[in-house]
Amino acid sequence: MGLLIDGQWHDQWYDTGKTGGAFVRTEAQFRDRVSADGSTPYPAEAGRYHLIVSLACPWAHRTLIFRKLKRLEGVIGVSIVEPLMLADGWTFAGPEPVTGATRLHEVYTRAEPGYSGRVTVPVLWDRQTSSIVNNESAEIIRMLNRAFDAFTDVRTDFSPPDLLDEIDRINGFVYDRINNGVYKAGFATAQDKYEAAFDALFDALDEVDALLATRRWLVGNRLTEADWRLFTTLVRFDAVYVGHFKCNKRRIADYPHLSGYLRDLYQVPGVADTVNFDHIKRHYYGSHATINPTGIVPKGPALDLDAPHGRDALGPDPLAA
Numbered sequence: 001m002g003l004l005i006d007g008q009w010h011d012q013w014y015d016t017g018k019t020g021g022a023f024v025r026t027e028a029q030f031r032d033r034v035s036a037d038g039s040t041p042y043p044a045e046a047g048r049y050h051l052i053v054s055l056a057c058p059w060a061h062r063t064l065i066f067r068k069l070k071r072l073e074g075v076i077g078v079s080i081v082e083p084l085m086l087a088d089g090w091t092f093a094g095p096e097p098v099t100g101a102t103r104l105h106e107v108y109t110r111a112e113p114g115y116s117g118r119v120t121v122p123v124l125w126d127r128q129t130s131s132i133v134n135n136e137s138a139e140i141i142r143m144l145n146r147a148f149d150a151f152t153d154v155r156t157d158f159s160p161p162d163l164l165d166e167i168d169r170i171n172g173f174v175y176d177r178i179n180n181g182v183y184k185a186g187f188a189t190a191q192d193k194y195e196a197a198f199d200a201l202f203d204a205l206d207e208v209d210a211l212l213a214t215r216r217w218l219v220g221n222r223l224t225e226a227d228w229r230l231f232t233t234l235v236r237f238d239a240v241y242v243g244h245f246k247c248n249k250r251r252i253a254d255y256p257h258l259s260g261y262l263r264d265l266y267q268v269p270g271v272a273d274t275v276n277f278d279h280i281k282r283h284y285y286g287s288h289a290t291i292n293p294t295g296i297v298p299k300g301p302a303l304d305l306d307a308p309h310g311r312d313a314l315g316p317d318p319l320a321a
């Protein structure tokens with residue numbers, strides 16, 4: 001775990017000293033867009049863009065789900081980092097085929113030699129200009145949703161314009177309290193900061209569980225981006241966040257509606273292929289020595305995400321037009 005300062009790698013853990021023990025996530029810095037119509041410096045093309053992801057990471061996971069559901073596997077390549085993130089940060093098993101890098105920070109300095117900041121996944125790389133187009137998953141999934149439609153026959157729109165305001169509203173709540181909420185609890189180094197994040201997280205999960213009692217999906221009675229953004233945290237919750245991040249008031253399995261909702265999303269064709277519990281568990285339990293110094297990875301829990309979800313009657317099928 002570390003960061004780049006003026007292009008030099010420094011191995012250091014998150015600095016919570018300045019924030020009274022609270023974990024504060026920094027903004028992603030590469031924010032360009034791929035456009036369908038060539039209105040940006042990065043026009044959509046087949047074979048030009050490449051994703052670099054971790055199978056452990058909930059933010060990167062969003063991009064893998066969109067690539068899969070939009071059937072863009074032949075259009076946008078993927079490289080996967082090793083599960084453990086240690087002194088060199090994210091690394092590759094051998095030279096990464098597109099950039100030749102063996103450590104992710106080399107990809108960042110290749111794009112910007114004097115880069116200062118965190119070295120995170122996902123990365124959307126442009127092979128033509130050897131640059132990083134974007135390293136913010138929220139924006140990458142918006143690009144995958146529509147910008148590459150000329151190269152796929154999947155017309156599903158996970159962020160339809162008429163639902164966008166509501167999707168953004170739910171995303172804001174879910175990001176702050178749940179997606180990032182588990183990290184605020186897990187990376188806190190002061191008891192009060194941990195407890196505040198814990199309470200906010202479980203209040204939010206209670207709220208979302210109640211919402212899902214009467215509807216199958218979060219927004220507009222159809223499956224949207226908002227559901228996928230919640231999914232990548234829910235699927236890691238019982239395996240990692242309950243124990244490793246001390247988010248142990250309840251498991252997702254204990255929630256009457258969230259538990260079936262999680263299975264419903266997991267069972268959408270193609271999605272299970274994007275979930276890798278081996279990487280997920282080895283990454284978290286093995287990479288955060290300040291939280292789990294022995295690096296021992298728990299064997300459990302036994303999860304059965306293929307069990308019937310029982311939610312068909314609450315709303316339309318996931319990929320219904």
Ligand SMILES: N[C@@H](CCC(=O)N[C@@H](CS)C(=O)NCC(=O)O)C(=O)O
Pocket residue numbers: 001002027028054056057058059060118119120121122135136137138
């Ligand atoms: N805002 C980014 C956050 C990505 C992020 O924080 N990824 C984590 C992995 S789960 C990471 O690479 N962390 C490395 C670090 O912070 O040094 C996004 O959503 O794309």
